Amino acid sequence: xxHVVIIGAGVVGVVNAYYLLRxxxxxxxxxxxxxxxxxxxxxxxxxxxxAYIHPxxxxxxxxxxxxxxxxxxxxxxxxxxxxxxxxxxxxxLLFESLPARTLKNQKTLEDMAAQSYVxxxxxxDELYVECDxxxxxxxxxxxxxxxxDATFDYYSRAEQETGGGKIQKxxxxxxxxxxxxxxxxxxxxxxxxxxxxDDLADCQKYTQSLTSHMSRTYGDQFRFITNTQITGFKGxxxxxxxxxxSNDDGHREIQGDHFILAAGFKTxxxxxxxxxxxxxxxxxxxxxxxxYARGTDTLKSSVTYEARNLxxxxxxxxxxxxxxxxxxxxxxxxxxxxIELIKTYAREILPDLxxxxxxxxxxxxxxxxxxxxxIKSISKYSNAYVNSGHGMYGWSLAHYSAKTMxxxxxxxxx
Ligand SMILES: Cc1cc2nc3c(=O)[nH]c(=O)nc-3n(C[C@H](O)[C@H](O)[C@H](O)COP(=O)(O)OP(=O)(O)OC[C@H]3O[C@@H](n4cnc5c(N)ncnc54)[C@H](O)[C@@H]3O)c2cc1C
Numbered sequence: 001x002x003h004v005v006i007i008g009a010g011v012v013g014v015v016n017a018y019y020l021l022r023x024x025x026x027x028x029x030x031x032x033x034x035x036x037x038x039x040x041x042x043x044x045x046x047x048x049x050x051a052y053i054h055p056x057x058x059x060x061x062x063x064x065x066x067x068x069x070x071x072x073x074x075x076x077x078x079x080x081x082x083x084x085x086x087x088x089x090x091x092x093l094l095f096e097s098l099p100a101r102t103l104k105n106q107k108t109l110e111d112m113a114a115q116s117y118v119x120x121x122x123x124x125d126e127l128y129v130e131c132d133x134x135x136x137x138x139x140x141x142x143x144x145x146x147x148x149d150a151t152f153d154y155y156s157r158a159e160q161e162t163g164g165g166k167i168q169k170x171x172x173x174x175x176x177x178x179x180x181x182x183x184x185x186x187x188x189x190x191x192x193x194x195x196x197x198d199d200l201a202d203c204q205k206y207t208q209s210l211t212s213h214m215s216r217t218y219g220d221q222f223r224f225i226t227n228t229q230i231t232g233f234k235g236x237x238x239x240x241x242x243x244x245x246s247n248d249d250g251h252r253e254i255q256g257d258h259f260i261l262a263a264g265f266k267t268x269x270x271x272x273x274x275x276x277x278x279x280x281x282x283x284x285x286x287x288x289x290x291x292y293a294r295g296t297d298t299l300k301s302s303v304t305y306e307a308r309n310l311x312x313x314x315x316x317x318x319x320x321x322x323x324x325x326x327x328x329x330x331x332x333x334x335x336x337x338x339i340e341l342i343k344t345y346a347r348e349i350l351p352d353l354x355x356x357x358x359x360x361x362x363x364x365x366x367x368x369x370x371x372x373x374x375i376k377s378i379s380k381y382s383n384a385y386v387n388s389g390h391g392m393y394g395w396s397l398a399h400y401s402a403k404t405m406x407x408x409x410x411x412x413x414x
Contacts, residue, residue, distance in 0.1 A: 002257030013262035037207035043363025045322035055371035057096035092369035255274035282364035
């Protein structure tokens with residue numbers, strides 16, 4: 001068993017650490033933040049897509065493209081298209097949107113999601129990790145029949161071909177019976193697609209609770225080094241020997257037998273220091289978390305409101321509301337106009353929502369054109385790996401990728 005150094009304490013790095021510890025490895029996680037899950041994993045809107053999951057690149061993108069490029073979608077944009085990498089990435093996304101590619105990517109994602117679900121259930125049987133888990137199901141609500149039918153057909157076809165769980169098309173009456181809290185949209189919503197097998201759970205809570213559990217339980221076998229930036233690597237042409245770090249106390253090196261890059265959208269930058277291209281682009285998004293009194297009459301399911309690109313994830317005492325997909329935007333700014341727009345759209349759906357006490361989260365989804373995460377060895381080196389590029393689905397896929405990465409390390413000798 002070896003000493004594994006993981007760069008990045010998002011949900012991907014932390015769940016990976018847990019699987020490695022259980023397999024008997026010594027693990028050090030290093031993160032530039034003061035605790036885990038303060039990147040994309042903290043901004044997450046909580047949906048666990050267990051059966052139905054689709055890549056970002058899909059045929060409908062071609063029709064949406066002109067309005068996206070013309071900047072007509074306030075919460076969906078492609079930034080800095082003068083940058084060669086962004087143009088290349090955009091072209092790659094269009095290629096992955098071809099019907100055959102979409103179906104292939106969707107099948108791969110569904111397979112990963114289904115395996116992740118099983119692994120999460122197994123883990124739940126052996127360990128309680130706080131995350132406010134609930135089997136909520138997911139509703140995708142539509143304001144026009146054409147999109148409702150197209151979405152249902154799309155997923156029904158996938159159901160036949162990939163053998164996923166049972167989905168349902170709900171007409172207006174069935175929708176409002178299922179979700180009375182949507183009554184304010186009575187004159188607009190035409191129906192919904194219902195995915196009964198999807199769950200909700202708080203990704204940040206889960207990741208932070210799991211980090212605490214590992215610190216308490218694994219003694220010297222586990223180290224979590226916070227407030228420390230990885231600046232580079234030391235090694236020879238075949239092997240990485242150490243990472244170089246920088247923090248308030250200065251610079252140092254941390255040695256290990258294996259090194260996993262799980263740094264979210266920053267994985268590209270770090271991989272470049274090893275001379276490797278991992279073409280991840282950030283897609284920035286926001287989630288606002290609005291508290292309310294327990295027992296408040298609100299949504300029962302996770303609701304995706306298509307007309308507004310809004311996802312609403314209700315808990316007993318709060319609701320997380322997410323929107324924004326700004327491809328290529330890598331800054332940490334919280335844009336007030338975007339937050340106001342999310343609030344306006346949320347108010348259209350839940351007019352009584354009181355935003356005082358609201359918390360704002362922002363994160364960058366680490367996106368690859370295929371939407372399939374890279375979980376692999378870096379071929380140039382015998383002991384360096386990537387576990388990143390989970391895009392819109394890192395929470396849903398983290399357990400699958402942790403198991404896969406642990407398997408890769410188990411069969412390799414440092
Ligand atoms: C608004 C929003 C909603 C989402 N909703 C969902 C959802 O409902 N369901 C779902 O499955 N997924 C969802 N996602 C996607 C999911 O959150 C991401 O795929 C996932 O969090 C990626 O996890 P990660 O660990 O790879 O990255 P991150 O969580 O970003 O973690 C990477 C870590 O690496 C650290 N790091 C980076 N560079 C360095 C360095 N040089 N040195 C040290 N540390 C470094 C960062 O500080 C960070 O902590 C959503 C994402 C967003 C933004």
